[in-house]
Amino acid sequence: MSVSFYLFIHITALVGMVSSLSYLLLTEKNNKKCQMIFGSSALLMLISGFGQIAKLGINMHSGWLAGKILIWLILAASIPMISKRFPHLKGKWFNMSLSLVILAVFLVVYKPF
Numbered sequence: 302m303s304v305s306f307y308l309f310i311h312i313t314a315l316v317g318m319v320s321s322l323s324y325l326l327l328t329e330k331n332n333k334k335c336q337m338i339f340g341s342s343a344l345l346m347l348i349s350g351f352g353q354i355a356k357l358g359i360n361m362h363s364g365w366l367a368g369k370i371l372i373w374l375i376l377a378a379s380i381p382m383i384s385k386r387f388p389h390l391k392g393k394w395f396n397m398s399l400s401l402v403i404l405a406v407f408l409v410v411y412k413p414f
């Protein structure tokens with residue numbers, strides 16, 4: 302698999318993750334299909350992320366990468382839980398989630414540490 306293929310999957314999965322988390326956190330409904338799209342997108346982001354690490358020979362101890370993996374973990378764990386069990390937190394968590402996604406994009410584009 303080429304690095305472009307992994308990057309294509311990574312960004313496509315990011316679109317899937319952001320659109321499904323928006324639906325899950327901005328509507329009252331707890332849509333099963335959307336939960337599945339979120340879960341599979343999150344998994345594809347992780348696999349394609351490690352694919353890029355391997356292909357580009359990126360140092361696993363890079364601060365920017367650790368930050369991105371931590372953000373991914375927070376989103377992947379919190380969104381299914383909040384959308385199912387804490388619906389009163391959905392609005393606030395949508396703002397937090399979007400800020401975390403933007404922070405992850407900032408970390409990978411600028412690699413500040």
Ligand code: HEM
Pocket residue numbers: 311312315346347348349350351353354357359369370372373376402403405406409410
């Ligand atoms: C919500 C979390 C994430 C977001 C928003 C995100 C976003 C992005 C974006 C937009 C790019 C393309 C950057 C570019 O081409 O300049 C990228 C590249 C990359 N991502 Fe992610 N990503 C996330 C999670 C992850 C995870 C969990 C991993 C590792 C397991 C990862 C590893 C990478 C790597 C290695 C690259 C290539 C960096 C480079 O070309 O120098 N990402 N990510």
